[in-house]
Amino acid sequence: MRVIDLSTPIDASKWEPEAVVHEITTPAEGARHMSAEMLEHFGVHFDPAVLPDQELLSIDTLTLTSHTGTHVDAPSHYGSRASYGEPRHIDQMPLEWFQRPGVVLDISGFGVGAVRAEQLAKELDRIGYRPQPLDIVILRTGADRLAGTPEYFTSFTGLDASAVHYLLDLGIRVIGTDAFSLDAPFGHMIKRFQESGDASVLWPAHFAGREREYCQIERLANLDALPVPFGFTVSCFPVRIAGAGAGWARAVALLDA
Missing domain, CATH: 3.50.30.50 (Putative cyclase)
Structure with missing residues (x-):
C-alpha cells in the first residue's frame, strides 16, 4: 500500500493569524523537573546524574x-x-x-x-x-x-x-x-x-x-x-x-x- x-x-515558526506558541522542555530540563517534583510531592531525593546523559524525557507544550x-x-x-x-x-x-x-x-x-x-x-x-x-x-x-x-x-x-x-x-x-x-x-x-x-x-x-x-x-x-x-x-x-x-x-x- x-x-x-x-x-x-x-509549525510555530510559520506565520499564522493566531500565533502558535511551542514551548519545549528538553530531556535535561525534564530530568531536573522530575527531580524537583519527586521532592515536592513525595519527599524523595532523586539525583538526575544517575540517568544516561543526565536526561529524562522531552515535553512539548503548545498554545494554538x-x-x-x-x-x-x-x-x-x-x-x-x-x-x-x-x-x-x-x-x-x-x-x-x-x-x-x-x-x-x-x-x-x-x-x-x-x-x-x-x-x-x-x-x-x-x-x-x-x-x-x-x-x-x-x-x-x-x-x-x-x-x-x-x-x-x-x-x-x-x-x-x-x-x-x-x-x-x-x-x-x-x-x-x-x-x-x-x-x-x-x-x-x-x-x-x-x-x-x-x-x-x-x-x-x-x-x-x-x-x-x-x-x-x-x-x-x-x-x-x-x-x-x-x-x-x-x-x-x-x-x-x-x-x-x-x-x-x-x-x-x-x-x-
Whole structure:
C-alpha cells in the first residue's frame, strides 16, 4: 500500500493569524523537573546524574486553536443551532465518515472567489466519476503552496452555498480543501457584501452546515501528489477533543501499491 501525506504541519515558526506558541522542555530540563517534583510531592531525593546523559524525557507544550494546521470542522463550529437538531461536536461524529473512498476535484484555475455547483459538476464530468454516498470529496485549489505566509489566508478559492448543497445532495458528508477555508477569503466576502448588501455571500459554505449536517477538512496539502483523481481512500480521523468544534487530523491518501 502507498501512503501519501495530505497534511500541513503545525509549525510555530510559520506565520499564522493566531500565533502558535511551542514551548519545549528538553530531556535535561525534564530530568531536573522530575527531580524537583519527586521532592515536592513525595519527599524523595532523586539525583538526575544517575540517568544516561543526565536526561529524562522531552515535553512539548503548545498554545494554538483547533483550527491550526490540517483539521476537521464539526457541525457545532458552524453555529449553536441547526435546522436538523443540536449540532454535534467533533468527539461525537461517526468515525466511519473519516475513512472513505476519495475523489479530488481540481478547481485551481478559478482564482480568488467561490466556485458554484455547475462548475463542480463540470469537473466531475471531466474526470468521469459519480460520487457515491459518504465518499470524501477534496478540492485542489493550489493554495497550499502559500502555507505559512499571510497570502495563504487571503488568496484562495472556496465554495458557494450551491456547490456545498450539490455535494451534500450526492450523499457527501465530508468535504476537504487545501485552502485555509472552504469559504472564499474573508476580504472577498466582505467586499461582495458591501457592494450588494446580500448577507448570503457571507460564509455560505460554513453556514450550509446549519441546514444540513456535514464536516469540512481544511488546510490539506500535497493534493497534486495524488496520481489519480479517484480510486484511493482518504483517512482523516479527527483528534477526539470533548465538546470541541474541530479537531486536528493527520490526513492521508491510501492507494494500492
